[in-house]
Amino acid sequence: xxxxxxxxxxxxxxxxxxxxxxxxxxxxxxxxxxxxxxxxxxxxxxxxxxxxxxxxxxxxxxxxxxxxxxxxxxxxxxxxxxxxxxxxxxxxxxxxxxxxxxxxxxxxxxxxxxxxxxxxxxxxxxxxxxxxxxxxxxxxxxxxxxxxxxxxxxxxxxxxxxxxxxxxxxxxxxxxxxxxxxxxxxxxxxxxxxxxxxxxxxxxxxxxxxxxxxxxxxxxxxxxxxxxxxxxxxxxxxxxxxxxxxxxxxxxxxxxxxxxxxxxxxxxxxxxxxxxxxxxx
Amino acid sequence: xxxxxxxxxxxxxxxxxxxxxxxxxxxxxxxxxxxxxxxxxxxxxxxxxxxxxxxxxxxxxxxxxxxxxxxxxxxxxxxxxxxxxxxxxxxxxxxxxxxxxxxxxxxxxxxxxxxxxxxxxxxxxxxxxxxxxxxxxxxxxxxxxxxxxxxxxxxxxxxxxxxxxxxxxxxxxxxxxxxxxxxxxxxxxxxxxxxxxxxxxxxxxxxxxxxxxxxxxxxxxxxxxxxxxxxxxxxxxxxxxxxxxxxxxxxxxxxxxxxxxxxxxxxxxxxxxxxxxxxxxxxxxxxxxxxxxxxx
Numbered sequence: 330x331x332x333x334x335x336x337x338x339x340x341x342x343x344x345x346x347x348x349x350x351x352x353x354x355x356x357x358x359x360x361x362x363x364x365x366x367x368x369x370x371x372x373x374x375x376x377x378x379x380x381x382x383x384x385x386x387x388x389x390x391x392x393x394x395x396x397x398x399x400x401x402x403x404x405x406x407x408x409x410x411x412x413x414x415x416x417x418x419x420x421x422x423x424x425x426x427x428x429x430x431x432x433x434x435x436x437x438x439x440x441x442x443x444x445x446x447x448x449x450x451x452x453x454x455x456x457x458x459x460x461x462x463x464x465x466x467x468x469x470x471x472x473x474x475x476x477x478x479x480x481x482x483x484x485x486x487x488x489x490x491x492x493x494x495x496x497x498x499x500x501x502x503x504x505x506x507x508x509x510x511x512x513x514x515x516x517x518x519x520x521x522x523x524x525x526x527x528x529x530x531x532x533x534x535x536x537x538x539x540x541x542x543x544x545x546x547x548x549x550x551x552x553x554x555x556x557x558x559x560x561x562x563x564x565x566x567x568x569x570x571x572x573x574x575x576x577x578x579x580x581x582x583x584x585x586x587x588x589x590x591x592x593x594x595x596x597x598x599x600x601x602x603x604x605x606x607x608x609x610x
Numbered sequence: 611x612x613x614x615x616x617x618x619x620x621x622x623x624x625x626x627x628x629x630x631x632x633x634x635x636x637x638x639x640x641x642x643x644x645x646x647x648x649x650x651x652x653x654x655x656x657x658x659x660x661x662x663x664x665x666x667x668x669x670x671x672x673x674x675x676x677x678x679x680x681x682x683x684x685x686x687x688x689x690x691x692x693x694x695x696x697x698x699x700x701x702x703x704x705x706x707x708x709x710x711x712x713x714x715x716x717x718x719x720x721x722x723x724x725x726x727x728x729x730x731x732x733x734x735x736x737x738x739x740x741x742x743x744x745x746x747x748x749x750x751x752x753x754x755x756x757x758x759x760x761x762x763x764x765x766x767x768x769x770x771x772x773x774x775x776x777x778x779x780x781x782x783x784x785x786x787x788x789x790x791x792x793x794x795x796x797x798x799x800x801x802x803x804x805x806x807x808x809x810x811x812x813x814x815x816x817x818x819x820x821x822x823x824x825x826x827x828x829x830x831x832x833x834x835x836x837x838x839x840x841x842x843x844x845x846x847x848x849x850x851x852x853x854x855x856x857x858x859x860x861x862x863x864x865x866x867x868x869x870x871x872x873x874x875x876x877x878x879x880x881x882x883x884x885x886x887x888x889x890x891x892x893x894x895x896x897x898x899x900x901x902x903x904x905x906x
Binding site: 573 | 649734878
């Protein structure tokens with residue numbers, strides 16, 4: 330029955346039970362194990378910690394991880410916007426199929442994506458055999474890592490830009506056109522600025538996803554330290570040689586980067602919604 | 611845009627036909643290269659040595675064992691995360707309390723953490739060198755390199771799926787229907803079963819489908835805690851890796867085709883729910899806070 334709480338009448342039951350269970354489950358599964366990771370990293374002295382996270386192998390891994398993830402996200406931002414535009418604005422056969430297929434990288438386990446891409450882009454694979462005569466090797470090189478990261482980040486930009494584009498009021502474009510703007514000016518000055526927060530959010534999501542990716546890259550990369558080893562693979566190789574403290578130190582660096590990206594994405598999303606609320610309300 | 615509108619649309623409101631064709635072609639080429647070709651090639655590679663070898667691989671005891679373990683891991687983690695999702699959504703959508711946005715961010719957290727780290731954190735808690743390791747070992751409780759570790763890692767990576775599907779949905783639906791049911795004399799449980807659940811069932815199903823797909827396909831996190839013991843701690847994705855690294859490529863793709871089939875079923879169900887129930891969806895890692903801002 331309705332309970333009195335802090336002067337306000339609460340009609341619905343179960344607040345304490347559900348909040349309690351939510352906090353308990355969240356603590357057991359997420360908060361405590363994450364805290365353990367930060368605690369474990371304090372077992373290293375500051376000198377050891379900084380030595381581990383700034384070793385040449387780690388620096389090379391950061392450069393590769395950030396570089397490959399960045400370029401993969403750029404390609405996804407470019408082509409993802411085109412895919413979103415085409416899906417919202419045009420009619421063509423196979424559109425529904427294409428729309429559903431965009432989410433494939435979410436639904437397909439990363440290990441399957443990894444072996445498939447590695448096989449396709451191997452020198453005797455369906456795609457690799459056309460690239461091999463040109464002297465382009467994809468599988469087992471950095472280019473392969475970039476291909477895998479592009480694959481797994483593909484849905485993000487499409488799915489963030491698509492709804493914003495669909496909600497966009499055609500009257501704004503009509504106004505621009507009637508005031509004498511040509512199509513290019515309308516897109517460049519009116520449509521693109523309105524899409525940019527969503528586009529940036531999609532970019533950041535694709536980048537964040539690529540940074541942590543392991544399953545698909547492990548198959549398509551040759552995992553050579555300093556050359557084709559991304560950070561998650563470096564952490565894995567430290568674990569395989571029972572260097573738990575080193576693995577933890579690297580994990581802490583990646584966790585801090587993840588948190589920073591999560592914060593950025595939250596801010597971008599908030600900005601995106603404000604932007605759309607004020608421009609298209 | 612309807613056909614009529616399209617005909618009447620002034621020239622400056624749309625792109626020239628050749629530009630339209632170029633954009634459609636670019637999109638199709640991109641999707642074809644990155645999605646269609648890989649999808650087709652999984653099945654082509656799986657049947658490379660004939661149907662006989664395909665079913666031979668699938669009937670192999672190690673494969674059967676991997677399938678069983680994957681079903682166990684998903685069978686435990688999906689219901690648990692489902693229960694959590696409903697509780698979290700109820701408490702967040704139906705009540706006001708301070709710290710809500712922090713709670714939302716924490717629920718989102720597992721999405722932004724690398725799978726390798728998702729596995730590592732449990733090694734640091736339950737592993738031989740971890741917090742509880744020295745206590746677990748003499749009691750013969752094995753969590754890491756055993757089935758419980760696999761289940762835990764699976765729970766972690768699929769943690770937000772149901773919650774983040776239900777929270778925006780229940781926030782949008784508000785509290786009035788439940789409050790009316792209560793005022794008319796329904797008990798708490800009656801309100802939940804008869805009012806809330808029918809309202810959220812499609813969103814719940816949507817979340818469960820995505821949660822299940824990830825639970826059955828998770829590789830990185832499970833790989834860290836598994837120990838890769840064939841016949842004991844191998845899930846389907848890990849079995850794919852073992853076959854692939856043992857140069858049994860056709861076998862690896864045969865097992866991978868099961869997961870690909872699961873992915874296709876997931877996509878079909880997902881599209882179907884989105885088509886039938888507009889408003890459900892918005893698959894993923896977009897911060898939930900947004901929905902509240904949207905309404906204001």
